[in-house]
Amino acid sequence: MENLPKYKLLADLLRQEISSGKYKYLDRLLTENELAQKYNMSRQTVRQAIGLLEKEGIITRRRGSGTYISKPGKTRQKTMTVGVISTYITEYIFPSIVRGIEGVLTENGYSLLLSATRNRVDSERKLLLDYIQKNVDGLIVEGTKTTLPNPNISLYREIRDMGVPIVFINGFYPEMTDSVYVVMDDFGGGLEAVRRLISQGYSNIAGIFKSDDMQGHKRYAGFTRGLIEAGISLADDSVVWYGTETMDMIFEEGENSPLSKAVKNVEGVVCYNDLIAVRLIDFIQKTGRRVPEDVKIVSFDNSHYSELGIVKIVSLNHPKEELGKLAAQKLLNMINGRNERPSVLPWGIDE
Numbered sequence: 001m002e003n004l005p006k007y008k009l010l011a012d013l014l015r016q017e018i019s020s021g022k023y024k025y026l027d028r029l030l031t032e033n034e035l036a037q038k039y040n041m042s043r044q045t046v047r048q049a050i051g052l053l054e055k056e057g058i059i060t061r062r063r064g065s066g067t068y069i070s071k072p073g074k075t076r077q078k079t080m081t082v083g084v085i086s087t088y089i090t091e092y093i094f095p096s097i098v099r100g101i102e103g104v105l106t107e108n109g110y111s112l113l114l115s116a117t118r119n120r121v122d123s124e125r126k127l128l129l130d131y132i133q134k135n136v137d138g139l140i141v142e143g144t145k146t147t148l149p150n151p152n153i154s155l156y157r158e159i160r161d162m163g164v165p166i167v168f169i170n171g172f173y174p175e176m177t178d179s180v181y182v183v184m185d186d187f188g189g190g191l192e193a194v195r196r197l198i199s200q201g202y203s204n205i206a207g208i209f210k211s212d213d214m215q216g217h218k219r220y221a222g223f224t225r226g227l228i229e230a231g232i233s234l235a236d237d238s239v240v241w242y243g244t245e246t247m248d249m250i251f252e253e254g255e256n257s258p259l260s261k262a263v264k265n266v267e268g269v270v271c272y273n274d275l276i277a278v279r280l281i282d283f284i285q286k287t288g289r290r291v292p293e294d295v296k297i298v299s300f301d302n303s304h305y306s307e308l309g310i311v312k313i314v315s316l317n318h319p320k321e322e323l324g325k326l327a328a329q330k331l332l333n334m335i336n337g338r339n340e341r342p343s344v345l346p347w348g349i350d351e
Helices: 006-019 034-038 043-055 095-108 122-135 153-161 186-199 214-227 258-263 274-285 322-335
Strands: 059-062 068-071 079-088 111-116 138-139 166-168 180-184 203-209 239-242 267-270 295-303 313-316 344-345 347-351
Touching: 006 034, 006 043, 043 059, 043 239, 079 095, 079 122, 095 111, 095 322, 122 153, 122 344, 138 153, 138 186, 138 322, 153 166, 166 322, 180 186, 180 322, 186 203, 186 214, 186 267, 186 295, 186 347, 203 258, 239 258, 258 274, 274 295, 322 344
Parallel strands: 079 111, 079 138, 138 166, 166 180, 180 344, 203 239, 203 267, 267 295, 295 313
Antiparallel strands: 059 068, 313 347
């Protein structure tokens, strides 16, 4: 025992104190400085000991809050399995994101459990309850309807208290203030999209945005900032909002429909994503106007949709695989007891 490294000796001591009942479930552990002073050890030694206990699931570190004792009976051994919860798996840009995640995890000896919510809160709840029963080392999650109050936050917190780290992608829940996430700079993207239209001389500009995911709100915020910077007034009728269940409704034809009114005389449109842009092109062309000759469209994600049809969409480039890789690496770091911070990635421009 005397030949053990100091951090392992400290980890053994803390483990014994926790198992003896000196610390109870959700009790806050002493800070690194306090432990270093109490046991006359360096902060680096304490940090290594804390990392080892976190890796074992005995404690949980919450950034900006402290270190807490995990739920009794939930001390876990590594299973080399990671859960991935996405809104979709086989559609749009998600296969590329999953490919990036899988590449990093597989390279490090992990297997994946894939599941999709289809952006439904009830589906998300069922999956989280299932993962509480499963023994996984971590979760990568794309948040569901991230602008709405989420009834599943308590389940996410329970999972973290079990010592299972979580990394969010594309969106996250503001209620979980200490979350680790990898997202795009959606405000900056909305700003860049409208600036590109303005720089080409367009001033009558509309927008289509998603209402129940934070990406849509942030892109709208950047969009409005760009208009204001250019001294262009924003008319509410020039913005169309849709939700997960109402996307098809905005493309209903009729001169009095919100979309018909929004794009009737516009020169440019910023679309929430390429899927919306493709449908908008068809919608506009049915009115006898041409894209891009009469109406210029700028979109997001640079997906395969941007190449479909005779009109190529100008689309901000989403680094799909790279985002997945970064999220997976952050999760591995957290599983191995290292602290991680959120990352916000910049958009590229595809002409």
